[in-house]
Amino acid sequence: MSDPEAPLAPPAAPRVMICPHCDWPAIQEVKGQAEEPPEDPADEASPLSSEFTLLQCANCHKVSLQLRDIWFFDSPNEVPQFVYPARRQLSDDIPEKLRQEFGEARTCFDTKAYTATVVMVRRTLEGIAANNGITERNLVRQISKMRDQGLIDTSIADWADGLRVLGNQGAHYTGRKVSREDANDALDFAEALLDHIYVYKRRFEEFKKRRDAKLPHQTGTH
Known part of the structure; x- marks a missing residue:
């Protein structure tokens, strides 16, 4: 049995971050934490432990779950990641460099940099063309070439061209802001592509x- 006179652990400090539910910067109250040991402690490629943190948003009051892998040495994996609500991960069948380009677009969106989001989506389109050996000098011709080669059909070519136009709007000063809705659609269409x-x-x-x-x-035959 636990010692009733033992001092209680101090509550974990609240965290300030963009809520994955309401998409606003807000205080996230820590409602509980637990650490999970590695399956094989002798495996040097596995983290020392995995820390799960239950959070509740002070703005929308919805609950989320963060995971942080703890390593012996500093590692990028020590940055907490939301595991609930889960974000769909791109397939490993997609080339790593394209996943990185798209990941940067998604990071821009998460920080509300919507103009930067559509610029990174445009870079992703250029990367798709380059990855498939298409060397035309501008994106209009690259998209046309992808359609002519049967890589994409006409309707998807229309999607790609719409993303190109939106990316141009972000890349050049026009005095017009890129809306959250347009940036979100750009991400969805690029992911589908x-x-x-x-x-x-x-x-x-x-x-x-x-x-x-x-x-x-x-x-x-049947």
């Missing part, structure tokens, strides 16, 4: 190969 080219298109090609390989062995 990455998934289309590097995940679903490739997965469908693999599906067709498996299906075609089975056809010669089929003796009847």
Whole structure:
């Protein structure tokens, strides 16, 4: 049994950050913490422990959960990450450099830098073209080339061109602000474009190969 006279641990200090629910900078009250040991303490590639922190936003009162991996040496993984509400992670099938470009766009959005968000989305489009060997000098021609090569269809080419126009608005001074809604849509469309080219298109090609390989062995039709 615990000692009733033992001093209580001081409450953890509140944290100030952008709430993942209401998207506003707000005080996050710490409602509880727990540490989880590594599965294999002898594994030097694993953290010393994983710290989970339950937070409640003083603005919207919704609850979130942060995870911080604690390492022997300083590590970027010691920066807390929200695990609830969970943010969808890009597939590893997408090239790492493109994931980094898109990640910077998302970071800009999280800090309310909406103009920078659409500029980074435009860079992601340029990266997609370069990754697929398209060397045209401007993005209009790059998008057209991707469509002509069958990398994207007409409707997705329209998406890409819309992102290009929005990126131009962010890259050049026009006196017009990029809205949160436009920046959010740019992120969603860019993510869908990455998934289309590097995940679903490739997965469908693999599906067709498996299906075609089975056809010669089929003796009847349905």
